[in-house]
């Protein structure tokens with residue numbers, strides 16, 4: 237069975253730099269025989285975590301919406317990509333909503349991961365035209381927030397300075413995204 241690669245895209249822009257990187261990554265997944273599944277976090281109705289804590293005692297989420305299939309896909313061993321621009325030095329609001337909805341992957345008794353060892357990649361895109369220490373903190377905080385999932389972080393792509401006039405993605409970073417796509421698709 238083809239390995240599923242779940243891609244959580246936190247940029248609202250249809251042809252922005254996040255999407256351009258994902259286009260390359262998706263090509264890599266497909267070339268390696270994997271099945272890319274793109275979750276467009278902005279284009280669907282996603283209900284924020286209600287804090288009902290039902291997931292403390294049983295698997296899955298009591299909310300039934302666009303995100304519902306992801307829990308079973310993770311249980312089956314899918315790979316994960318979290319891709320977000322930086323907005324106010326951190327992930328976009330809708331990406332944080334997704335993160336809160338990830339709570340059911342922790343078991344409420346020991347706070348261990350129900351689905352550990354999944355391969356995952358983080359992608360960040362930042363527009364600031366000068367070095368910004370706050371962005372580094374935001375990224376670090378985001379990745380540390382996901383440590384309880386006990387996933388295997390295979391790498392990070394961080395593309396900076398996208399708001400510079402005439403900015404384009406380098407061939408090097410596009411290739412990197414493509415290669416990560418292939419790696420995520422492998423068992």
Ligand SMILES: Cc1cc2nc3c(=O)[nH]c(=O)nc-3n(C[C@H](O)[C@H](O)[C@H](O)COP(=O)(O)O)c2cc1C
Pocket residue numbers: 247248249251252253254255321322323324325326361362363364365368371398399
């Ligand atoms: C509301 C908003 C807030 C932003 N905040 C930051 C920021 O704090 N730091 C930064 O480097 N870029 C910031 N940017 C710039 C975006 O990260 C940049 O334009 C990026 O390319 C957007 O990703 P996309 O091309 O995939 O849409 C912000 C953009 C918007 C619209």
